[in-house]
Amino acid sequence: MQITVTVNGERYTRGVEPRLLLVHFLRDDLGLTGTHWGCDTSNCGVCAVWLDGAPVKSCTVLAVMADGHEVRTVEGLAHGAELDPVQQGFVACHGLQCGFCTPGMMMTARWLLDHDPDPSEEDIREAVSGQLCRCTGYENIVRSIRWAAEHGGAARPAEEDAGREEVRT
Numbered sequence: 134m135q136i137t138v139t140v141n142g143e144r145y146t147r148g149v150e151p152r153l154l155l156v157h158f159l160r161d162d163l164g165l166t167g168t169h170w171g172c173d174t175s176n177c178g179v180c181a182v183w184l185d186g187a188p189v190k191s192c193t194v195l196a197v198m199a200d201g202h203e204v205r206t207v208e209g210l211a212h213g214a215e216l217d218p219v220q221q222g223f224v225a226c227h228g229l230q231c232g233f234c235t236p237g238m239m240m241t242a243r244w245l246l247d248h249d250p251d252p253s254e255e256d257i258r259e260a261v262s263g264q265l266c267r268c269t270g271y272e273n274i275v276r277s278i279r280w281a282a283e284h285g286g287a288a289r290p291a292e293e294d295a296g297r298e299e300v301r302t
């Protein structure tokens with residue numbers, strides 16, 4: 134069946150099988166491989182993206198469920214050439230080692246800071262509690278998100294990025 138999904142402000146229309154998962158639609162059909170796929174049990178959270186402004190595990194969503202909706206992935210986090218403060222925080226505080234969990238962590242962090250610009254360490258740990266990092270021990274991830282909060286990481290109006298919608302078929 135044919136679906137149209139807006140991803141990072143660009144509209145894509147594709148024919149998909151009804152059983153296709155959103156994570157595979159993003160990676161395989163659209164080539165947006167920043168969203169990772171790390172398990173078959175919906176436990177790891179590396180596939181986290183936003184669906185209509187809320188974080189979801191994209192391995193638990195069918196692509197057809199995103200038809201007519203808006204998705205934001207890690208590729209849509211930066212503002213042009215300027216990295217989002219969350220991305221800058223992960224660089225500044227070494228919030229990654231292998232980087233496999235990082236896109237999902239950053240999408241959740243962005244959502245958290247949009248809703249709570251000054252989260253405590255406990256708030257941060259709770260926000261990312263559905264996501265597994267096999268490398269860092271989480272300490273530097275928490276520091277990275279705190280860094281973002283302290284360096285202009287509060288919500289940035291979505292309107293700034295609006296108006297750049299393109300149609301891709």
Ligand code: FES
Pocket residue numbers: 169170171172173174175176177178179180181190191192193
């Ligand atoms: S790929 Fe592991 S929770 Fe989605």
Ligand code: FES
Pocket residue numbers: 228229230231232233234235265266267268269
């Ligand atoms: S940095 Fe390797 S899984 Fe998190």
